[in-house]
């Protein structure tokens with residue numbers, strides 16, 4: 001492992017076991033989520049979950065990453081010095097029995113001995129489907145594993161900020177749709193698209209169920225080639241099974257979120273959708 005070249009101040013603390021001035025380090029007041037690593041060798045030492053504010057002027061942790069920190073009696077014979085178990089870099093001292101947290105331990109660490117790696121933001125993806133009245137599509141999509149949120153709204157048309165009334169009048173070109181935000185590590189576009197084809201009737205051309213009109217047509221708004229290909233594949237599978245799928249494939253356009261009273265309609269009002277039911281088609 002290649003060690004970082006240290007600045008004079010870093011060397012003073014990390015090699016010569018000095019102490020940075022209290023309230024001077026960059027991680028003293030710092031509460032981002034992530035991992036603290038050794039400045040010299042990069043080994044992971046502490047997690048942000050174990051950090052607490054001891055008001056002592058240095059970053060404080062009540063636990064270390066298992067095996068990451070070596071302890072030894074300090075040269076002063078009283079305190080316990082803590083070092084990076086991998087490279088021996090001086091970190092600070094550990095104190096027990098002060099009662100700051102349930103673990104009763106305070107790793108008092110020099111900021112300058114540490115680097116910080118931010119936790120990766122969970123990646124999310126989006127999908128937009130139109131399958132008739134958005135209340136029903138939202139109802140089923142929200143219950144699916146890996147789905148983070150579902151918004152009911154309007155898309156595909158030519159007016160800005162359309163209202164429900166305007167969309168119902170049929171003059172906006174917009175279609176009722178849902179925008180799904182999901183965690184691609186827990187589900188996939190294909191899974192959601194399959195569900196979409198099973199919670200509405202993709203063979204109905206003039207609307208969905210009892211809701212008749214342009215704004216209730218079946219459509220998939222794809223935002224990239226991959227989403228388009230997945231949808232085309234599923235449609236051809238359904239056609240092979242004898243379903244005369246009329247679902248349109250449309251490049252994604254601006255998605256306009258619907259009025260608040262349309263969001264989470266069934267969860268707020270109670271009841272279950274009149275217009276949608278799940279039917280196995282794949």
Ligand SMILES: [Zn+2]
Nearest residue numbers: 038041084087
């Ligand atoms: Zn180290």
